[in-house]
Amino acid sequence: MGIFGDFDVDGASSSALLHRYFEAVGIDHEVYIPDRLSEGYGPNIPAMTGLVEQGCELIITVDCGIAAHEPIAAVADLGAATIVLDHHRPDETLPTADAVVNPNRRDDDSGVGYLAGVGVAYLFLIALNRVLREDGFFEGREEPPLLEWLDLVALGTVCDVVPLKGLNRALVAQGLRLLAAPTTAGLSALHSMGKIDGAVSTDHLGFQFGPRLNAAGRMGQSRLAFELLSAPSHEEAASIATTLDLLNKQRQGVEQDVLKAARAALKDSADDLPILLAYGEGWHGGVLGIAAGRLKERFGRPCLIGHVEDGLVKGSGRSVPGINLGEAMHQALAKGLAVTGGGHAMAAGFGVPLDKIDAFHKHMCDFALQAMDGEPISDPLVLDSWVAAGAVNPGLADRLARLAPFGSGNPEPVFGVRGVELTQADIVGRNHVRCRFVSNGSWVQGIAFKCAEEPMGQALLSGIGKRFDLAGTIRLNEWNGRVKVDFVLSDVASYR
Template sequence: MDFEHSLSLGGNIWKFASYREDAAERIAALYGLPAAVAAIVAARGICVGEVDDFLYPKMQNLMPDPFCLKDMEKAALRIAGAVERGERVAVIGDYDVDGATSSSLLKLFLHSVGCEAPVHIPEREEGYGPSKTAVDEFAALGANLLITTDCGTTAFEVLEYAKNKGMDVIVLDHHEAETRLPDICAVVNPKRLDESDEYPCLKYLAAVGVVFLTVVAVNRELRKRGFYQNRPAPDLMKWLDLVALGTVCDVVPLLGLNRAFVRQGLKVMSLRQNCGLKALADKASLSEAPTSYHLGFVLGPRINAGGRVGEASTGSRLLCATDDFQAAMLADRLDGFNALRKEIEAYVLLQAIEILEGTPQPYPIAFVYGHDWHQGVIGIVAGKLKERYGLPAFVMSVENDEVKGSARSVPGLNIGALVMAAKEKGLLTKGGGHNMAAGFSLEEKNLEAFRRFAGEYAERALGKEKIVPTLEIDGVIGLSAATPEFADKLSLLEPFGAGNPEPRLMLGGVRIIRSDIVGSGHVRCVLGSFAGGSLKAMAFRAADSEVGKALLNHRGEPFNLAGTLRKDTWMGRTQVQFVIEDAMRG
């Protein structure tokens, strides 16, 4: 069957990963992996010499000297000096999970060395990044060192304002930089245009990863100065749960050092030492050992909800909570904010789809705006529109004084670079981001000019032809290979996320023995094959889709199914289940 030229029942073309067979065979032999798992490793560009670090990532092997980053020495010396002299340090973060975790990590470290640093997380109405309001607030407190986390690289005017208020300023960030940088004490950002390419994995870091490297550098400088002669040094590893959470939720590639951060951070999180994360996990009924899925889809959205539809500082306050009662109250508030966020998101998404599907779209982008759409959900809606149409999506809320927007991209278009180019052209008043996501602001009169600019930019990058969604298939297995032992070998590829997605497999030539609808439109199946054996499967929220209808009305015909294989433990017994994403008739 010609899979790559046939449309699936889900409307996709299946594209199978390519790899060198000799490399896969060598990886399988050296590491005792099934051929299908070794093929996935090889297809992901992991050469034989890198397999050990990929399967068993360790920070001591993957983390370079923090001082390799430009301005890190300046930042470490200035922060260490402030700690020694008992200066007043202040922190400005961002209102997403990366902002909450990076500001919390810095606050907790500074607290551990005797420096109490207030944190300002802006509300969305205040706008992204440092503001004069925050600077004035900290100036009134007597702060003379201001540190921004997950923001600040392009905040020239506000940081100059802080300097004029007598503050030294340090930026710890990971967003796209311009050719010029703020004239301040230090800008630590792996994406500085003058940064070395010696350690390419550093360009993948979330802001919380940059902050962790900074904390390591400051800690080293304090040790060098004899600061810990009469007091215990902090255990930096205990904060890797925050590093893992921010890294996964900011959707940066889980490659290189990020894999080590998340792998180790999940182990730390499973110890439930952070009472805020413990309370949030309890509120979400998360009792098992956390995985990257739980970070990205269970804990992360709740922390994000404070910045989206509630109080932006709630997430950071939860992560820094010091007693169980306070943590439980904050977790309860975040859970309530998350429920409200879901309602608002559904309303805005429906309106956006109606606009897009009722109006001809001249460019290969989904570009939509509405009056007074809640700013807190436009990023999520942009992500859902990108998935629905397979196109870069721009979603904007038109407010009284300005338009605020969020964008999500597809492979082949650097959305952060697009936004920076539009800003330099004068179409946007604010903007920043990275390859796959960006935020921006503009005047309402520039909406159509920005649509043309973004559309033509995307057209040059992606071409004019209609994009047919593709489903990447990582490997092919028979039903008899879908065992708990095979699932265990697949789990060596964890953590899964951006840059290292959960492997999508094709089960070839299976038959539906039994199928029915359960829950909220889920299609439950039992699969079989001519060679014998059976396997449980589930297609979530698929009852009304073409895939779901075909599974329910199968008439005994064979199918090729695409999906993921997951372990399913119940009453102490471990089995496997296939989660169906798409199907083709055999």
């Protein structure tokens, strides 16, 4: 049997989940993770037929495969079977696989189209386990402990930024409980490297575990994320985790280079266009999505970032609410403006011939304008409530924590605090700003992540003694047995 996965966290988690299961039931299998930089996303003919040549009679694709018509047909021509487990939007025609499990099929009425790839894989294993149980397969042997594997489901679900609602919310909540005391070597290594003290949150997964795992694919070692999540020993896991940490630090440096170049390319168009596009020669393909996300946050509108390779502009985009990038890409493909592409409402990939890039950009801008129907394109910061400085305390933070897990579809409440005086601000860690405010004898301890060189960071670092209005989230911060409250800043404005 072959398992064809993906190089992101969702794909690595899905692959590791199936690997755990088939190892537990004694099925020989091979796991293939494509190289992000040389092979790109999804099944390709050489890799798929290579698995058949290695003796795989069945190939299961996880978190990919829904658009792999030719590779799946090539597998069938060799006499092997294929099962597609995916959650991405299908084309008009499904691939000719033996089974296509995708909650976003047009004929699917399950209502769980919000699942990540790992969620689809988990439900598939539940169904497979039930059939094997009914057939007597587990007589005299233990069933795989599927409930104990929700740690992987939580990891992939959170890092794929799918809505944390319905079934996803239940899967992630239970998975986070398991991650507080991880039982597998790979997740234990990530837990230790993150120096987590206390409960594991979606922030830990999204901002500590996820970047390290994603660094594998971004920096040209795509298989490492899967190898960590399936590592058989703590020694091997620790070694892989150290490598991933080094790759993540390299990724951060490369990301800054691409961001600097993209900002320069956008400086003349950032104020005029509904969707921003920047591309260049030599920009590292592994960090384009991150750069697009950073620039989307900076300019408040969708951003597409690409690099030129073999006559194509290949890249990634990130969007704002109301503009469905995945749908826009499907229309671009249908019009012949792109040769590859697809994705979700908030994120998409694209491959566009260089001689069509202007027409492609115009199509994307026209789509955005039509979608917004005359409304201004923005990524608004919406406050849930104003609170007094004295209300930013452990009692409120504890009550808010009960609403977790937070993420897409269940955002963390955002609060405003008016007219507080900044008494301290300095840079900590990698580009973060730690600050302290006071109002009527009450202190607010603030932290603004990755913003020391951004307008907000500069305003704070030069604003000692000034009064500000704050927007942000209220969180408990546990460290070495001590509990304090952080006001995690989303934005600041001069008080008037």
